[in-house]
Structure formats: structure tokens, C-alpha cells
Amino acid sequence: MRLLTTLLLLSFLVGCGHKGPLVPLGAKLPAAPDNFKAQQRGDGFLLSWNAPTRNQDDSPLTNLLGFEVRRMDFDSDTPCATCRDTSQQVLYVDLEYLQNAQRSGDLFLVSNDGITPQRAYRYHVIAETGDKRQGALATLDVVAQQPPLPPANLKGEGLDRLVRLSWDEAAVPGADCNLLGYHVYRSEGNKPFPQQPLQQNLVAGTRFEDLGVTNDTPLRYAVRSVLLVGEQEVYSALSEEIVVTPREGR
16 A cells, blocks of 8 residues: 555656656756857847857767757846746757858857847757757847947949948947947858958958959948947948949959
8 A cells, every 4th residue: 555655646746747848867968059149230139159069968969950049038227137037939040951040160150130229138049959859058148239320332343353342431329339340241142141241350441452352253242330339349230232243454
């Protein structure tokens, strides 16, 4: 009788006390992604992280399938260290297809739009294995700012293996903002603009020369202005794009 009572009690505890899918004892779960960052660009954030290479038990991670990105928002004036997690999935990055992400080695970059200035946002990114098991969270909080306007009047001149660009200086929206410079982006054909600019360093003025390009190839260009708002770098949306074709003999 005592044995039967014990078995019934254990059955009750297992059936009622567990939430979510069962994780087998000793299952290998991914570590959290590294270097999780958010960079505001216009009315969205560029999120970036490095994929984990090991599981939480320090064994090699060999069956990574993708990443789930989750988001919640809250009042930027209210500390949210212990907020209830109301985050919802906003993106899923599948390593096989990468339809909504760009990848460079183990670095992943995705855009998430639809943010409101002066709202705070909490993002989670979670690695998922081929058997649909999720690992540890990487988490960050970021406050959305009023983004600067993109540069106007972008113009280009195609020369021999050279493109010269110029644009109007971007307006600074407030006294607490400082214009740091500009980033230039280039693409070809129907390819989307890369998330990374042509060069890492900011362009200080309103002119730029793109050297060593291939003649007779139409090239698409766009520019972002970069402001310092308080201690936060904020990028504008992309400017209107132009197409320039370099040609020999010009």
C-alpha cells in the first residue's frame, strides 16, 4: 500500500509540475550567442551576434539549426530588471536559407524594424539545434532615439575604375546631437545593400571616392548619416539610391 501511494504521488508531481517540452537528462544544449549588439538604423535596429561553437557543458556544438530572435518593449523611464518576460518572436534565422539575415563566418546580422523613439526594447537571441532544443539566452536592452534624416541630393560620377560621390550635409535634429560622419554602401544588380558599409571608418565630409571598381558595371550607392545622441550612435535610414556606371576613358 505504501509503495502504491508513493508511485501515485510521483506520477502526480511529474504530470503537474513540469512546464514546456521535456528535456532528456544529459541533453546537450547550446551556450548563449556571443557579442550580442544592437545598432539603431532609421526606425529599426541592426542586431548582430556570434554563433556559439560549444554547448553549455563545453562539448562541441555540432548540430546548430538556427536562431530565434524575440522582442519586448517597455517604458524607457522605468527600470525593467525584473519585468515579466512578454517577449514574442520577431525573427527566425535558418542557417540553411538565411532569407532574412546576412552572415560573415560566425557573425550574423539581421534587421528588425517598427520601433518607436523613446521606447526601450529588450531582445533575446537563442540558438536552436537540429532536434529543436534551445540553448541559453543572450539578452540586451536598448532605447530607441529619434533617428537623423538621411543625406539628401546624392550624386555620382563614373570615371575610369572610379566612382565619385557627393551629397548634402545632414541636418542635426537637436542640441544634444553631434554629427559624426557618414557611411557609404554599394551593391550591384538586384542584390540588397549589405549591412556593412564600404569601409569601417566614417567619411568625415560630403564626398567619397570608390576606387578600383569594374568598368561598365552599373553600381548602386546609398549613404547613411551617423549621429551621436548622448552616448549612443544612431544611424539614419539609407538615402535615396543612385546608379553609377564607371567607364574607361572618362
